[in-house]
Amino acid sequence: MEMKVPTMAECIANGEVPEILFWVGCAGSFDDRAKKITKAIVKILNKAEVKFAVLGTEESCTGDPAKRAGNEFLFQMQAFTNIQVLNGYEVKKIVTGCPHCFNTLKNEYPDLGGNYEVIHHTQLIQQLIDSGKLKVEGGSFKGKKITFHDPCYLGRANNEYEAPRSVIEKLDSELTEMKRSRANGLCCGAGGAQMFKEAEHGDKEVNVERAEEALALNPNVIATGCPFCMTMMTDGVKHFNKEAEVKVYDVAELIANAQDL
Amino acid sequence: MGISNIIFLLLFIGAFVLFALRIKTIVRNIRLGTDKNLNDNFAERLKVMSLVAIGQSKMVVRPVAGIMHIFIYIGFVIMNIELLEIVIDGVAGTHRVFAFLGGFYDFVIGSFEFLGLGVLVACIVFLVRRNILKLKRFWSAEMTSWPRSDANLILTIEILLMTAFFTMNATDQVLQSRGVEHYIQAGAYPFSQYYSALFTGLNSETLIMIERSVWWFHICGILFFLNYVPYSKHFHILLAFPNVFYSNLNAKGKFTNMESVTNEVKLMFDPSATPPTADAAPVKFGAKDVTDLTWVQLMNAYSCTECGRCTSNCPANITGKKLSPRKIMMDTRDRLEEYGKNLDKNTPDTKSLLHDYITPEELWACTSCNACVEACPVNIDPLSIIVDLRRNLVMEESNAPAALAGMFTNVENNGAPWQFAQADRLNWANEA
Numbered sequence: 277m278e279m280k281v282p283t284m285a286e287c288i289a290n291g292e293v294p295e296i297l298f299w300v301g302c303a304g305s306f307d308d309r310a311k312k313i314t315k316a317i318v319k320i321l322n323k324a325e326v327k328f329a330v331l332g333t334e335e336s337c338t339g340d341p342a343k344r345a346g347n348e349f350l351f352q353m354q355a356f357t358n359i360q361v362l363n364g365y366e367v368k369k370i371v372t373g374c375p376h377c378f379n380t381l382k383n384e385y386p387d388l389g390g391n392y393e394v395i396h397h398t399q400l401i402q403q404l405i406d407s408g409k410l411k412v413e414g415g416s417f418k419g420k421k422i423t424f425h426d427p428c429y430l431g432r433a434n435n436e437y438e439a440p441r442s443v444i445e446k447l448d449s450e451l452t453e454m455k456r457s458r459a460n461g462l463c464c465g466a467g468g469a470q471m472f473k474e475a476e477h478g479d480k481e482v483n484v485e486r487a488e489e490a491l492a493l494n495p496n497v498i499a500t501g502c503p504f505c506m507t508m509m510t511d512g513v514k515h516f517n518k519e520a521e522v523k524v525y526d527v528a529e530l531i532a533n534a535q536d537l
Numbered sequence: 538m539g540i541s542n543i544i545f546l547l548l549f550i551g552a553f554v555l556f557a558l559r560i561k562t563i564v565r566n567i568r569l570g571t572d573k574n575l576n577d578n579f580a581e582r583l584k585v586m587s588l589v590a591i592g593q594s595k596m597v598v599r600p601v602a603g604i605m606h607i608f609i610y611i612g613f614v615i616m617n618i619e620l621l622e623i624v625i626d627g628v629a630g631t632h633r634v635f636a637f638l639g640g641f642y643d644f645v646i647g648s649f650e651f652l653g654l655g656v657l658v659a660c661i662v663f664l665v666r667r668n669i670l671k672l673k674r675f676w677s678a679e680m681t682s683w684p685r686s687d688a689n690l691i692l693t694i695e696i697l698l699m700t701a702f703f704t705m706n707a708t709d710q711v712l713q714s715r716g717v718e719h720y721i722q723a724g725a726y727p728f729s730q731y732y733s734a735l736f737t738g739l740n741s742e743t744l745i746m747i748e749r750s751v752w753w754f755h756i757c758g759i760l761f762f763l764n765y766v767p768y769s770k771h772f773h774i775l776l777a778f779p780n781v782f783y784s785n786l787n788a789k790g791k792f793t794n795m796e797s798v799t800n801e802v803k804l805m806f807d808p809s810a811t812p813p814t815a816d817a818a819p820v821k822f823g824a825k826d827v828t829d830l831t832w833v834q835l836m837n838a839y840s841c842t843e844c845g846r847c848t849s850n851c852p853a854n855i856t857g858k859k860l861s862p863r864k865i866m867m868d869t870r871d872r873l874e875e876y877g878k879n880l881d882k883n884t885p886d887t888k889s890l891l892h893d894y895i896t897p898e899e900l901w902a903c904t905s906c907n908a909c910v911e912a913c914p915v916n917i918d919p920l921s922i923i924v925d926l927r928r929n930l931v932m933e934e935s936n937a938p939a940a941l942a943g944m945f946t947n948v949e950n951n952g953a954p955w956q957f958a959q960a961d962r963l964n965w966a967n968e969a
Contacts, residue, residue: 279966281963281966295968300962300965302953302954302955302957304952304965305957305962305963305964306953306955306957306962306965307955311965311968314965315965318966330963330966331728332962332966333959333960333961333962333963333965336952336953336959337948337952337954337961341944341946341948342944342945342948342952343936344792344905344924344931345927345941345944345945346823346924346926346927346928346929346930346937347796347928347929347931347932347937347945348795348822348823348928348932349798349801349802349947350931350948350949352795352798352799352802352921353802353805353949354948354952356802356803356806368945379788379790379791382788383787383788383790383791384791384792387794388794388799407784420645423915428904428905428906428907428908429790430912432789432790432791432906432907432908432910433788433789433790433907434788434790435788459911460598460850460911461908461910462852462855462908463852463903463904463906463908465852465856466904467904467905467906468903468904468905468906469905469941469944470852470904471954472940472941472944472954473901473938473940473941473944474938474940475856475858475902476853476858476859476860476898476901476902477858477859477898478853478856478858478859478902479856479857479859480855480856480857481856482852482853482855482856482904484853484856485852485856486852497842500869
C-alpha cells in the first residue's frame with residue numbers, strides 16, 4: 277500500500293484542515309530503525325482514514341534532550357520556534373511517535389504559549405480500535421509471547437500504562453509482564469539525554485540489564501513505544517545474541533504487520 | 538509538689554525548649570531556599586497527604602517493610618496519648634490519673650500493649666534486616682558509619698522505650714495486686730501479665746524502685762528522643778506530612794519552566810520587548826549551592842529518612858554508576874546544615890553543593906526516568922535537584938560532556954540532535 281503523507285503546508289494550500297498533526301520527531305525522521313515505526317504509524321493513519329498532516333521540513337527538535345541535559349536556553353529557543361509554527365497553522369491536536377516529544381509538547385509547551393491536545397501514538401491506535409475505525413484481528417502475532425517495555429516518558433512521566441497493553445491484547449497474543457513493569461518499570465538507559473553520550477563509568481549497561489530481564493521471559497517479541505527504547509532494547513538483545521529468536525517491535529509496527537499494512 | 542515533681546517539670550520544659558530551638562534552626566535553613574508558591578490546590582494536596590503520608594500508600598509497595606513500618610507508625614502515634622497521662626502523673630504526683638475512666642481505661646491501656654508489642658517486633662525485624670541480613674540498600678556507598686549508626690540507634694532507643702513500658706506495666710500489676718498504697722487497681726495488661734511473673738518473687742520496696750526507675754527511664758528516654766530526632770534522619774516523622782502536602786502535583790515528566798530564561802529568549806525573539814532595567818540583580822541559571830534550590834527541595838532533604846528505595850530503583854545505580862538519588866538528598870541536607878552553621882558562626886563559606894558534595898559524574902549518569910521519585914514513600918523529588926545542578930553546569934560553567942555539547946550544536950544548527958539537515962526531514966516519506 278502506498279503511503280499518503282500530506283504536509284501542513286499542502287493541506288492549507290488545498291484549503292483542507294487536518295484533524296490531527298502527526299509529530300514525527302527527530303528519531304522518527306532520521307534514524308533508520310525509527311523510520312520504520314514512522315511508516316507503520318502512517319500506514320495505520322491511512323488505513324483508518326484519519327485526516328492528518330506532518331510538518332515535514334518545518335518540524336524541528338522539541339528541545340527535550342536539551343532540557344533534560346540542563347540547556348534550558350536551547351530548549352526554550354526550540355520551543356518558541358516550534359510554537360510559532362504550530363500556532364501559525366492553528367494546530368489543535370497532535371499525535372507523536374515518541375514519548376519524549378509527547379511529554380514535552382503536552383507538559384512543557386503550555387507555559388510557553390503552546391496549548392494543544394497531545395496524545396501518544398499508542399493512545400491514538402487504542403482510540404481508533406475502540407471507535408471501530410481500525411479493525412485488528414490476531415494476524416501474524418496470534419499466540420506469540422509478547423512483553424511490553426514501558427517507556428519512562430509515557431509511563432511514569434505521564435501515567436499511561438494501559439493504552440499500549442490494550443492494543444497488544446487485540447493481537448490475540450500472550451502478554452507477559454516483566455517483574456519491573458508499569459510504575460516500577462526499569463528505564464532502557466537512553467533518557468535524560470543519555471542517548472547522545474557514552475554512559476558514565478559503571479559495571480553494566482542499563483540496556484543490557486533491561487534486555488536480560490525481558491529475555492528471561494523467553495518472549496517472541498519485546499514491544500515498546502519509543503524510538504530510543506527501540507535502539508536500546510535492540511542493542512540489548514544483540515548483546516545476548518538473541519536477535520534471531522527475539523524481535524523488538526514498536527506497538528505501531530505490531531499492528532501494521534499483523535494487518536499486513 | 539515534691540522535689541521529684543519539680544525535677545520532672547524542669548526536665549520536661551527544658552526538653553521542649555531545646556526542641557523548639559532546633560526546629561527554629563531547621564525552619565530558618567529551609568527558608569534559605571528560593572521562593573516557590575505552592576498555596577494552590579489545597580483539596581488535592583490534602584488528598585495526596587492523606588493517602589501517601591497518613592495512609593502510607595507508597596510504603597506498602599514493599600510489603601514486609603511497609604507493614605512493619607505501619608506497626609511502628611501506628612504504635613508511635615497512638616501510644617503518645619499515654620504521654621499525656623505520664624506528664625500529668627509526673628507533675629501532679631498522681632498514679633494513672635485517668636484510671637477513673639474504668640472499663641474504657643482498661644481497653645486503652647490494653648490496646649497500648651498490643652501496639653507496643655507491634656513496635657517491638659517491627660524494630661527487631663528492622664535491626665535484623667539491616668545488620669544480619671544486610672539488605673544491599675542499607676550498605677551502599679553513601680551509607681557510611683554515621684547513617685548506619687543513626688538507624689541502629691533509633692531502633693535501639695525504641696526497643697529500650699518499649700521494654701521500659703512493658704516493665705513499668707509488669708511491676709505496676711504486681712504492686713496493684715498487693716494493694717500497695719498509691720498503686721490503684723487500673724488497666725488491663727494482655728501481654729505484661731505474663732512478663733509480671735518475673736517480678737512476683739521480689740519485695741514491694743524493690744518493686745517500687747524498679748517501677749519508678751523504668752517510669753523515669755521511659756519519660757527521660759522520650760524527652761531525649763524528642764531532641765535526637767531533629768538531628769537525625771528520623772526527622773521524617775514530622776516532616777513527612779508537610780513534605781507530601783507540598784509535593785509536585787504535575788505529571789512527573791513536566792520539568793520546571795525557567796522564567797529567567799523565558800525572559801531572555803523573548804528578548805531574542807521580540808526586539809521590541811522591554812529589556813530588564815540595569816539595576817536588576819543578575820540572574821544565576823540553575824543551582825550551584827543549596828541557597829539556589831527552592832525551599833521545597835530543601836525540605837525534601839530534611840524529610841529524607843535514607844531508606845534507599847530511590848537508589849535501589851535507580852537504573853544508573855543498579856548498573857554500578859556513581860549516581861545515588863539518596864546521596865543527592867543526604868548531600869543536600871549535609872551541605873545545608875554546614876551552610877547554616879557557618880552562617881550562625883559568621884565564618885566564611887567557600888564550599889558549594891555542586892562539586893564539593895555532588896560531582897558532575899554523578900549528575901551525568903541520570904536518565905531522568907523518575908524511578909527515584911516514584912519510589913519515594915514521602916514524595917521526595919531528587920530528580921529536580923539533579924536537573925537544577927545540571928542547569929548550572931551547562932548554562933553557567935559550559936561544562937557539559939563533549940558529546941552533549943555536540944548534541945546542543947546539532948539541535949541549534951539543524952533542529953535535530955544528530956547531524957542531519959532539516960531539509961531532509963521528510964525524506965523518509967519517499968523511501969520504500
